[in-house]
Amino acid sequence: MPRSGATTGWRCCPHRRSSATPNSCAPRSLAPHLDEGEMSVGVTATLHHKAAVPVGAKAVYTVAAEEVDRKTRFTFTVWDEAGAVVCEGTHLRAAVDVERFLASLKAARNDG
Template identity: 50%
Template sequence: MRALSGHLDEGERTVGVHVDLSHEAATPPGCAVAITVELAEVDGRRLGFTVETKDDAAIVCRGTHRRAVIDLRRFEERLADRLPEPAEDPA
C-alpha cells in the first residue's frame, strides 16, 4: 500500500484480492528479514505484485499478491448494506 502512495486518485484505495506465497525456509527468532515488493502488472484496475522475503541465509518466502483499485465511497456504501439491522431497544 505504501508503494502506491501518491499514485491513486482522490477517493481511491486498494483492497487485496489474492495472495499466493510459498514458505521456503524458517527464520530463527530475532533475525531480521527484508521484504521486496514490486509492481509487476497493471490490468485496468487490477494490480499484480511480486513478493520476496529474505533473511541473511536464504529466501524465506516468495510469491504474488493481487490488489484492486476501488472507489472508497462506493465500497463503504456496499459494506453498509451488508451490516445487520440494529436490534430494537426493548425499553
C-alpha cells in the same frame, strides 16, 4: 513428529510476518497512482514458505509491482541472513471507489 515450534522449544517467525511487510508496502506504494476518492483493497495473496527464520534473525524483503493499473499484482521475496530464499508470493490489489466500497460494507452488515 513435532507439529509446531512450540512443541520443540525452537522459536521462529510466523508466516503472517512474512506477508505483513509486503502487504503493508503495497497500499502505500499505490496511493500516488489512485484518483481522488479511491483506495486500494487486497484481492488475493499467495505465500510459499520454503524455510523458517529464527526469532531475532534478520530478513530482507523485496517487493515489486508488475504493472500499476486498476488491478496491480505485487511479487515479493524474503531472504534470510545467509541469503537463502525463505518465502515468496504475490499480492493482488484493486483500486475501488471509497464511497461505493463503504456503502457495500454497510449493506452487507445490514443483510447479516
